[in-house]
Amino acid sequence: MLIDRVVVEVRSGKGGDGCISFLQEKNVPKGGPDGGNGGHGGSVYFVAKKNVNTLLAYRHSKTLQAEDGEKGDKKLRYGRRGSDVIAEVPVGTIVSTEDGQFLCDLKEDGQSYEAAKGGRGGRGNAAFKSSKNRIPRVAENGIPAEKKRLVLELKLLADCALIGFPSVGKSTLLNLASRANVPTADYPFTTLAPNLGVVSLPDGNSYVMADMPGLIEGAHEGKGLGIQFLKHIERCRVLIHLVSMDGERDPYEAYRQIREELVSYGAGLENRPEIVCASKMDAEGAEERKAALEKKLGVKVYGISAYTEEGVLPLLKKAFELVQNTPEFPLYRKEEEEGGIRVYDAHKDAAAAPFVLSHPKSNLWVISGEKIMNEFARYNLSTDEGISRFIALLDKLGVDEALHEKGAKEGDTVMIGDFAFDFVV
Template identity: 45%
Template sequence: MFIDYAKITIKSGNGGDGCVSFRREKFIPKGGPDGGNGGRGGDVVFKATKHENTLLKFRFQKFFIAQNGQNGSSNNKTGRNGTDIIIEVPVGTVIKENQSNVLADLDADQKEFIVSFGGAGGKGNAHFATSTNQTPKLATKGKKTQEQEIILELKLIADVGLVGFPNAGKSSLLQAISNATPQVANYPFTTLTPHLGYVSHNDKEFVVADIPGLIEGASQGKGMGVRFLRHIERTKILIFILDITDNPKEHFEVLIKELKSYGLDLQSKKFAIALNKIDLIDKINKETYKKQFNPHNVYFISALKKTNLKELLDWINKNI
C-alpha cells in the first residue's frame, strides 16, 4: 500500500547523570574524587534509502525513542553513550516540524539528517576538583530530552510526470511504455496511488510517474485533492494526457489552472501534450489541434494500441 503522509513522535535519549564518588588517598583524608561523567543520549536520525517506497510502516509504529546514556560511576568511569536510532524512509521524504517549517528534504539515497540530538551527559564530581576544593561533592544531572511530533511527507522523485483527468489513459500509457503494472479500468479514479515505471528508450533510462487523476478544484481539495499534487513538484518533465474525444482543450486549461493554483512553477518545467485515444476517431485534423495547443508540442497517440508512442518517447529522451 502506498502511503505518502505520516505524523509520528520521536524522542532522543536522555544524558546519563554524573557520579559522586571518592577514593582513598594517602594525602587527602576524605579521599580523592573519582566520580565519572554520564554518557550522552542517542540521536534520532532519519536516513533515506531507495529500498523503501512508502511510509506505510509509520501507520503501525508511531513512537521512536533513542537509547539513554548511562550514568557515570566510580573510578572515573564515564557512562556509555546511548545508541542512536536510525529510521529509514524512502528517498524523497520531507521532514517537517509543522506544515510550514521544513527541517530536511531527504532527496538522495543514503542522505541523513539528525532530527533530535541526544542529551549531554552530566559531570561527575571528579570534574569539579580544584586545588582549593579537592573533595567536591557536586555532580550534575544529564540533560533530559522532550518528545517531539514531526510530519513526514513523501514526494516521489521521477523524471516524467503523467498528468490528466481521470480516465484520460495515464495508467494505460505507463503500462505500455514501462515495466509498471498499474490498475487500468473504465471508471473515475482507478488510480488511487501514484505508480512509478522505469522506461528504457534508445540510450537513456528514466522514471515515469502516473499521478492520480486531477479534476477542477483539486488544488482546493476536491477529488483526490492536493494529496498527490506534491508528487509533480520534483518531475523534470510533464506530459499532459488528454482524451481527444472529450474536450481536450478545456481539460488542458483546467489542469494548467489547478497546477498554478497549487503553486507549481510551470515556467521551470518542460511539458508536452499527448492526445490519447486516437483509435476511437476515424479522421483527425491534426493541424486544427496543433493550432489549439500552440506553441506546445502535441502528440497523437493511442496508449491502448501503442500507436505513435515512439515519437513521444523520442521527445522525452531529447528533453530529459
C-alpha cells in the first residue's frame, strides 16, 4: 500500500522556569540574587531526506514530542536545554494544517521546517538585578509548549507520467524503460496505485517516470479507480498519453475522453506538454489507425511496441528533451485561485493583535489572545514584584487604554487566565 498521507501531532518542549534564589553562605548574611535562567524547550523539525521514500514511519508514532527545558537553579545554574525532535520525511512532503492550510513544501534534500517551536526559558531573578533593585524577588516562567496537529502529504516526484485507458501497456512500458518490475496483465485496472521508475538513457541522462492507474470516461465522477491518483502527477512536467492501436477502442475517441478527464481534474494538467504515443504497434492494422489518429490530431504521434521494442528509445528521448525544456510546475492550490496562498503563521497572526478584550457581563472584562497569554504564562505572579511587572506590561501593550476606551469603570474586575485584578481609573 502506498502511504502518502498521515496526521501527526507535534509538541514542542516548554521553556524551563527561571529560579528565585538568594545566595546563602555562612559568612555572607545577605547574599545577592543567584537564581539561574530556565533552559529553552526543544523544537520539532521536519527535514526532507532523499533516502526516505515513504511516510510509513509516522503511521504508528503519531506524536512527536520534544523535550522540556529544565528549570533554572540556585547558584546561577542554568536549566538544561530540551532536545529537539528531528523527524525525517521524504523529499516532496507537504506540511499543512488539518483544515487544509498550506504550511510548507519540503522539496529539496536537507530542507527543514520548524513545526513546533520550543518555548524560551524564563530568566531567573539574578537577571533582574539592577542598581535600583538589588534584591529582585521576581523570575520569569518559561514559555509554554506549542501543540498542533499537522498533515503530512507526499506527492510522488516524477518528471513524466504515463496516462491512458487501462490495458494500453503503461506498466509494460515502465518495466521496459526502467528497472521497475510492475505486474502487467490483460485485464483492466491491473495497476491500483502509481509506480515509479528511473529511466536511464544510453547517453547517461535519467529521469523519473510514473506509471499511473488507468483512467476511463467518467473517472472524475468516481468511475473505475477515479481520478484521485492524478494528484501524484501534479508536479510532473510531461505527460505521455498512451493510446492503444489494438483496435479495441477508437483511438481518437479514447484520446479525447482521457483529455476530458484531465480537464475535469481541475489542476491544469491538460496544459502540460504531452506526447501522444500509439502503443501496441505490433497489432494488426496498427499503422492505419496511427496514421488516422495523427491526421485527426494534427500532431506527431510516437508509435511503440513494447513487444518488439520498436520506437521505445525515440519516445524516451523525446520525453527527456521535453522534461529538460519545461519549467517545474508549482503545486495547484485552490487558495491560489482565490487570491494568494494563505500561509498560516501563529506568531505573525498573534503579532497583528496583541490582545483581545471582551466584556461578557457588566463589571467584568476578559483579556485573551495568543500573544498576551504567552506573555502571561511567563510571569511568576506569586510575588508582588511579579504582579507589578505584569501590570506594567499590560499598560505597555495598551490594555489600560483599551479598557478606558471601552468604558470600564473603577472597581470593575479584569481577568486574564486565572488572574483577576480591579480596574483603577
